[in-house]
Amino acid sequence: MFEPRRFLRLAAVHWAEHGRSILWFLGIGIAVHVCVWLLLTQGGGSREQYSRDAQVFVYMAGYMLTGLLFAGRHFAALSERGAGLTLLMRPASTFEKFLLAFLMVAVFYPLAYTLAFQVCNVPAALLGEAARDAMLAVRGGGTGDAPVAAYMAMRDYGPYLPLGGGRGAAAGEANLWLGVIAMQALVVVGTLYFRRLAWLKTLVALFVLLVLVVPLLSMLTGASIDRLFLYRLESAAPGWPRAWIVTLWVGMPALFWASAFFFLRERELS
């Protein structure tokens, strides 16, 4: 079922075939990040807008969006007969193919995304910090607006580093990671399940699922929707034990990924 040498060979082949497109994907992500920075800072003229909060927003929104796109690409070959056949007929076990998908989507991509994010983020954040210092120097020196200076002084600046913001921030990031992993698993399931227009159908299915399931769970548990799905790991919703929240956040992605394995195993190609 699992043979390390064969798995490494499978990974090497995957990288040889898709490495270039993955690098392109990350490169386009960096270019989009630069555009977002330009939009936020009004063409670079208001660099102080790129505070730590803005960075966190860009990081998380970017990760959610591109993480789902990246997940949808892994088995996209199955929508083409020739490429799908190559993928399914490669001499490796279904578990090895599944494990490679999981590692690429849920482990490699967050790391690669975080590194790529910093390519634009670090200089942009340093520019933002310098702009803030310059503004404070002018306004704090009595020649500017004192309330604005006080507001600026309260905001955090400098490069945002995931998992570098203390326990509270790390819990929020873990929430994000687990949530995106669960959504990625659903996207992978969609690309395995649907034969044609897999992406579009997956999006529709995800939307329907969320529209139906979220209110239902909210009704059953009595928890508000935001508490149920956006609550942080370190603080359980009132009336629910912490274990439930942890189980929900860890169990759901695990369940979705397990279903992806079975969908891969049962995938046919006509």
Add this chain to the structure above:
Amino acid sequence: MRGKVLVIEIEGLGFGYRREELYRDFSLRLGEPGLYGLFGRNGSGKSTLLKLMSGLLFRHRGRIRVAGHDPQRRAADFLAGLYFVPEEFHLPNLSCRRLARLQAGFYPRFSHAVFDEALATFELDPLEPFERMSLGGKKKAVIAFALATLTPVLLLDEPTNGMDIVARDQFRMLLRRPEQAGRIVLISTHQAHDLEQVISRVLFIDRGRLALSAGMDALAQALRVGVADEAGLAGLGDVLYREDIGAQTAYIAARRDGDAVRDVQLELLYRGLCRAPDGILAALPAGEASHV
């Protein structure tokens, strides 16, 4: 077949697409290494059969074993022992050399010498990326790799599509190489003429059943295939199938004692089996044909 190691064994296969039943109680047993030609009309299910053998499609009923494996489990060992070249194939943007370096390890019997020889025969540059090759070039590269895997089972679906006449000759030459003699090579094709000098056995599928499974020698012993004018036809006796070619007529007749044994023209046999199967099948010895 009793007593032989059955490499491909299909019993009571049932399969269809939605409401259309393609196979009902289909059986096939192949044990001897050799080159098998799989023929049948459009939509008869040749490609589907190859996909069922490869585990790309799952049977609805019956049993399929390929080299001792249930294909639909797609076990790694099974996939390492079978190579399938589909009609619509995909090649990553690599070169032949890089492809072999990366993927040869998946196939325990892969021969770099056979691969290099096949590339040389097909006049392919091992370092040229696939994206720069023509469709025919890519097809030749895929076939070269498939031949070099030396898997016990090789399935080829319309392998000569996209190849020019010279490449088809080269393909036939490579199929005759001794390295290929130890494996089962099952070739599905409409280009019967491409194969008549290389295949050892003809399989013909009609209406979801194996209508014919006959060795080329047995066909040559049982049938007389040729071209004659009206006077010549009159002396042939039992003509099973005929078609006019200008002033002459191509025919398939039952071979009589004393008639010379000649090679069977597969294209004519193919047409005959499509249009008048009953008479031809009846002329074959028991065990070589099954009526649909």
